[in-house]
Amino acid sequence: MNHKITKTLEFARVKGMLARYLVSTAGHHELEHMAPQGDYDRVQHYLTETTDGADILRLEGGIPIPKLADIQPQMKRxxxxxxxxxxxxxxxxxxxxxxxxxxxxxxxxxxxxxELRVLDQLVDQLVTIPSITQRLVRSVDPDGRLNDEASTKLHGIRQLIVKTEGEIHQQMEHYTRGKGAKYLSEPVVTIRNDRYVVPALARYRNKLGGVVHDQSASGQTLYIEPAGVVEYNNRLRQAQIEERQEMLRILAELSALIAPYRHDIQNNERVLGKLDFINAKAALAHDMKASLPVLSRENHVNLRHARHPLIDPHKVVPNDIKIGDDYQAIVITGPNTGGKTITLKTFGLIQLMGQSGLFIPAEEESTIGVFDNIFADIGDEQSLEQNLSTFSGHMDNVKAILEQITNRSLVLLDELGAGTDPKEGAALAMAILDQIGSKGSTVVITTHYPELKAYGYDRAKTINASMEFDQATLQPTYRLLLGIPGRSNGIEIAQRLGIDSAVIDEARSLVSDDSQDLNQMIGDLVAQRKAAREESERLSKLVAKNERTQKELDEKLSRFNEQRDKLFDQARSQANHQVSMAKRKANSIIHHLRQLEVQQGANVKENQLIDAQGALNALHQEDPRLKHNSVLKRAKAKHDLHVGDAVLVKSYGQYGELLDKRGNHKWEVQIGILKMEVDEQDLEKVAKKSLPKEKTPQHSSAVHTTQTRHTSARLDLRGHRYEQAMSELSDFIDHALLNNLSSVTIIHGKGTGALRKGTQQYLQSNPRVKSFGYAAPNNGGDGATIVNL
Structure with a gap:
């Protein structure tokens, strides 16, 4: 990957964000070497490492790596x-x-x-040396001081030093607290030339005796080692020399101990640095709310709610960016300050992050490509040293890009063709896009030129895009609109800023009608797109809410089913136990009867048989809760059917009387003068005395019917399909007959005549129809039929 793109898109700032999470020097070395890769398998491996790190961070809080210094110089020594x-x-x-x-x-x-994917293999490269590690930890403090336990001799020497220093302080107290204190400038003990001394006034030098080691700047104070302390100081000095020699011996011993393992230790440092780096990538992804991107070998990019990683997450506007599948080029048009350049940088920077093994600031399931190189011409390339104008600087960059791109490259061009005559600039921009397209590269450009709107519409594999502006305030919303070219809001903005109306009118008159119509069309498209997006966001929230509710319901249903199965198992177990006990008692009773039969022959007394039958009957147990359940009682009574009972035939809504039982579940029912066979599930027992007089079953020849529903004398079949209309017609005629209607009207309309013909064929085939004919002209004419029953 070329270094210029990382500088242009400020990739170093992303690396700076990552550096804050590193704790080891080796981790910083890994970060320095991190760069976007163009090899698919390598990018996938780096992303898999980050995924393992993210899983460890989520489940275990991260890999426990402390702050580690750089030990490469030590290994070289x-x-x-x-x-x-x-x-x-x-x-x-x-x-x-x-x-x-x-x-x-x-x-x-x-x-x-x-389970991890790749980090287990990396950790297996760590070499542990327990005995040497324990010896080092026991011998050396974290701050580098040798411990007393480093050797037995060192421990003894340090005990002697402590003891000697205590004796020196005891001797010194005679001078700092006794009669000699009056000869001192201060009653303290200090050190000069590694020997304990006291600060004495110069005029009392002969009062103390001993050795003078130093004097103050004024010469008024002498630092004297009293004669009584000289021997102790000599002993202390000797012990300190022995301590230093023992420490040097121990350092040499420990250095020789680890020297054979220096390659293993260097490799350990490298592996720990790699783990520290993976830790940092996972932590950055967590804090940035970034997600694992899906890699596309075909370089199909689909970024969902992509965010620029360097903009405040509370202010950044996410955008959907899609390219590579249906189209290879995006032409973003529209005025300045809309966010075109930021969108361009967002796309490029997210690709750099993903191809470096970092999670990307976009929603899950976002897809990125693996480009062999990414090129960009963004910003002002004017150079005073090279005497290049803005236009020349851009063209110099574009020339270099055209010479290097392949069919797997990504090209980002900001304000292509700017800095020269608009006509020439637009023509040049279109020619450059054609050249890039001929090489098969993926390209996204931004431009002001309206000519490129038509280019984006006409060219294959090319799509227009723009940045959304609020039509009410003419302020940018920074949302990318794919498929909609940008419109010019210059005249509207000038009018809003208070420019004289005459100027505004003159400006509008100079703009062609086609341009005004195009702007109006684009404005309508933007409004529709905004409404569709808002509706989509609302539906997405609703779907998410319903999914959560469904998940809760599924969990509750699962718990209910588990509880139900558990209760069934308990009930089955209890029932089996009760059946087993009942069988045992029944066998005991039968055995007792057989004994009586053997003992008494055929003369088993009646009261004995009655007692046995009572004992058997006592084995049956009913649930006392069901015995007193009024709802079950009423339901059971309604279906306790007998010959002569008054019943309601539910499907017809008619009352009748049971005449005879037909089979296991069928009854013959008298309804008026009709007798029919009805399934008992369709019957409901009713009390005869509670029936209205006209509903009481009669055996006379008079037939009394009850209207089961409000039946109109008019049926409207218009707008119905043929089969549905014929079914409704048949039901309507049946209900009309049951309700003793003598005349009804069928409205079938004129139309194609299919309903009219079908109605007449049905009426001709029904023997209960007396006659029928078209309605009067003022009542529908041949669009309605009057039927006499």
Missing amino acids: LKIGANLNGTELAQVAKVLQTSMSVRNFFEQMREKKI
Whole structure:
């Protein structure tokens, strides 16, 4: 990837955001080498690493890596046989200690059945040296100071030093607190030339005796080592020399101990730096609310709600950007300040991030391409040193781009053709786009030239786009509108700013009618697009809400089914237990009867048989709750049918009397003078005394019918399909007969005549129809038929 594109799109600022999450020098080295890649498999691998890091951050809070210093200089010194100091050994020990803790961390993740994709193989490269690590940790403090436990001799020497210093302070108290204190400028003990001394007044030098080691600037104070302390100071000095020699020996021993493992330690540092870098990528994605992009081998890009990563997330306007499938080129037109350049940079920067293995600031399932190179000409390329104008600078860039692009390149051009005569600039821009298109590159350009609107409409694989403006306020909304060219709002803005109306009218008269009509059309398209987007957002929220509700209902239903199955199992178990007990008791009763029969022959007494039958009957148990359930009682009574019962035939809404049982579930029912066979599910028992007089079943020849629904004497079949109309006609005639209607009207309309013909054929075939004919001219004519029943 060329370095100019990373500078133009400010990719370094994204790397700066990532640097804040790094804790190791090796991690910073990884960041320095991070760059967009043009190889599909490599980009996929880097994204998979970031996905593993994001999973670990979500499940475990991240990989536990502390702040680690750069140990490469130490490893180089070990290579030439040099010894490391305490601080350097502490830094090496921290790397080894972290290697062990990271391996243990990933082992615990394996025990938790947390599956990763690629990081397990990376962690397996860590080499742990437990014995040497423990020796270093025991011997060296994190700040580089050697511990007393580094060796037995060092421990003994330091105990002697502490003891000697205590004795020196005891001796010094005779001078700082005793009679000799009056000879001191201050009653304190201090150190000069690594020996304990007291500050004495110069005029009392002979009063104290001992050795003078220093004096003040004024010469009034002498720093004297009293004679009584000289021997203690000598002993302390000897112990300090022995301590320094032992420390040097220990440092040399520890350096020699780790020297054979310097390659493993260097590799550990590299692996930990890589893990630190992956940690940082995951943390940045979390804080940026970025998502894993889907890679397209065909370079089909579909960014959903893409956001510029360097703009305040509370102010940035997300946009959908789609290219590569239906079209290879996008021409974004429209006035300045609408956000064209930012949209261009957003697309380019998101591609750089994705091809560097970073999650992108867009919604999930967004797709990016893997371009072999990305080129951009954005901003003012004027150069005073090279004596290039703005136009010349842009053309110089475009020339270099045209020489390098392939069918897998992405080209971003801002204000293509600007800086020269509009006619020539537009023509040049179209020619450049044709050249880029001939090489198969993906290209997005921004321009002011209206001629390119027609170009975007006419050229294959090319689409127009613009930035949305609020029609009411003429302010930009910074939303990208694909498929709609930009309109000019210059005259409207001038009018809103208070320019004289005469000037505005003159300007409008100079603009062609075609341009005004085009602007009006674009304005209508923008308004429609905005309304459609708002409706889509509303529906998306509604769908999301319904999905959450459906998920809750599914969970509740699942819990209900589990509880129901559990209760069924419990009930089945209890029922089986009760059946088992009942069988056992029944067998006992039968056995007792057989014994009686054997003992007494055929003379089993009647009261014994009655007692046995009672015992058997007692085995049947009913649920006491059902026994007193009034609802069940009423439902059961309605279906306890017997010959002679008054019933309601529910499907006809008619009352009748049961005459006879036909089969298991059929009854013969008398309804007026009619007798019919009805399924018992269609019958409902009613009380005879509660029936209205006219509804009481009669055996006389008179037939009394009850209107089951409000039946009109008019049926309108207009607008109905033929089969539906014939079915409604048949039902209508039946209900008319049941309701004793002598004449009805069928409205079938004129139309094609199909309904009219079908109506007449049905009426001719029905024996209950006495006659029929067309209605009077003032009542519908041949569009309606009067039927006499």
